[in-house]
Amino acid sequence: MRTFDIEQIRADFPILGREVNGRPLVYFDNGATTQKPKQVIDAITRYYADMNSNVHRGVHYLSQISTDAFEVTRRKVQAFIHAKHEHEIIITKGTTEAINIVASCYGRAFINAEDEIIISAMEHHSNIVPWQMLCDEKGCKLRVIPMNDRGELDIEAYKSLFSERTKLVSFTYVSNALGTVNPVKEMIDIAHEHDVPVLVDGAQAIQHVAIDVEALGVDFFAFSGHKMYGPTGVGVLYGKEELLNKMPPYQGGGDMIKDVTFEKTTYNELPFKFEAGTPNIEAGICLGDAIDYIESIGLDVIKDYEEELLAYATSRLSEIDGIRFIGTAAHKSSVISFVVDGVHPYDIGVILDKLGVAVRTGHHCAQPVMNAFDIPGTVRVSLAMYNTKEEVDILIEGLQRALRMLV
Known part of the structure; x- marks a missing residue:
């Protein structure tokens, strides 16, 4: 097991160095698929x-x-x-x-x-x-x-x-x-x-x-x-x-x-x-x-880091006016689903993408879940071990900007 060095881990993933719409990629769609380290490539x-x-x-x-x-x-x-x-x-x-x-x-x-x-x-x-x-x-x-x-x-x-x-x-x-x-x-x-x-x-x-x-x-x-x-x-x-x-x-x-x-x-x-x-x-x-x-990293080390990141992201997102978390179980893994009053999740996702932030919007192939909460879908932020608190801050800034445009 090696020490959890976030900069070294991020360096292992070539795609994290690219830009989207002229901005550094911030990838929060890991629940759909994770990026690949150069060792696998x-x-x-x-x-x-x-x-x-x-x-x-x-x-x-x-x-x-x-x-x-x-x-x-x-x-x-x-x-x-x-x-x-x-x-x-x-x-x-x-x-x-x-x-x-x-x-x-x-x-x-x-x-x-x-x-x-x-x-x-x-x-x-x-x-x-x-x-x-x-x-x-x-x-x-x-x-x-x-x-x-x-x-x-x-x-x-x-x-x-x-x-x-x-x-x-x-x-x-x-x-x-x-x-x-x-x-x-x-x-x-x-x-x-x-x-x-x-x-x-x-x-x-x-x-x-x-x-x-x-x-x-x-x-x-x-x-x-x-x-x-x-x-x-x-x-x-x-x-x-x-x-x-x-x-x-x-x-x-x-x-x-x-x-x-x-x-x-x-x-x-x-x-x-x-x-x-x-x-x-x-x-x-x-x-x-x-x-x-x-x-080589260790699942226990990964788990500890992701739990810390999940807590930070949840706390920062809680600052957003009108946000409602969908799924507030006592025991959670690295997924945050939310809606914002009066705003369609798709519109949020499109604007975040223009800012280089990749999230998932929609029903996430779980329509009965959406029906249970009486919503068409959510914005889903799903985390991985290569994500950082700085990326969470970029997400928050982007979300605030999107909501100023949409609300």
């Missing part, structure tokens, strides 16, 4: 310059070194989230595909008409729509954990949703729209008291807090590489070995088979049973470099 170039080949299929040198590098990442992921077995790590396109694999494969095998799936009121669309599709196909039902006006889940109501028909629980670790950190271990334990497996969407958690899937006892855990300073187009589904072995494959094709005849196909062993076709090899390999980068 260089690894991407190195793969295509020195290693480019398909994996798991060739006897020649380039295929062997590419395969080895791809499988090294699998082991790095296993260690990073403390999984018991490396074959419990399925390489996917991202969180969305990981959730869809479980909805399709676990749903196909174990969920029937009139069965029930529990999700929460704060889910990203990626953890709503796949379950709705399954319900349409199978005739099963969604049950939704309500949340209060602070953006916290009602745990007593959650307990009351279980019945003999409950077959799966799926919820987010951290709300992408609110920043709420859910009581994940408690919620998993409650589900397991009813012998119900749990999927946790970790897309907004993996880059901020240390994950130990064994300690949590979670059955499935999904996340994306691009949220944790890695490439786009790659993610991970962790699943307990016994569940993955019982599930049918997600797709058919190369690499997920052991033997194929026109009469019958025998499927491959884990993890390859769920990895049909040529993967995003470059991204899969370079996800390992992103993990190396995070671990």
Whole structure:
């Protein structure tokens, strides 16, 4: 672990040195995707310059070194989230595909008409729509954990949703729209008291807090590489070995088979049973470099810095007249969502962009959350370890300027 040197960290991210509309870039859209350090960018170039080949299929040198590098990442992921077995790590396109694999494969095998799936009121669309599709196909039902006006889940109501028909629980670790950190271990334990497996969407958690899937006892855990300073187009589904072995494959094709005849196909062993076709090899390999980068700093150090920055940004934003925070949970991660009385979030976002400040506006792929607060959308400021208090001050100045124009 190295000392947290914010200037050195910022120097690792080339894009932070560019200008937008003639002003230094201030990037506060990390909940959508994080920027990439040169260590990852260089690894991407190195793969295509020195290693480019398909994996798991060739006897020649380039295929062997590419395969080895791809499988090294699998082991790095296993260690990073403390999984018991490396074959419990399925390489996917991202969180969305990981959730869809479980909805399709676990749903196909174990969920029937009139069965029930529990999700929460704060889910990203990626953890709503796949379950709705399954319900349409199978005739099963969604049950939704309500949340209060602070953006916290009602745990007593959650307990009351279980019945003999409950077959799966799926919820987010951290709300992408609110920043709420859910009581994940408690919620998993409650589900397991009813012998119900749990999927946790970790897309907004993996880059901020240390994950130990064994300690949590979670059955499935999904996340994306691009949220944790890695490439786009790659993610991970962790699943307990016994569940993955019982599930049918997600797709058919190369690499997920052991033997194929026109009469019958025998499927491959884990993890390859769920990895049909040529993967995003470059991204899969370079996800390992992103993990190396995070671990060179230390998630505990990152967490402490981001919590300090979150507190500072919340305090400074509180100075703005007419601001209303959407999501004021006692436990939050690096997301601040807000509206300003009488001003549309989109207008704020457009003016901030002209000043070089990147924020996200809209419903954040969480329309039910916006509906719960009776708003069309919010301005979302999502922080990363390379952001600074000075950038927060620039945001405040820009917001004040925008509001003078709009109010």
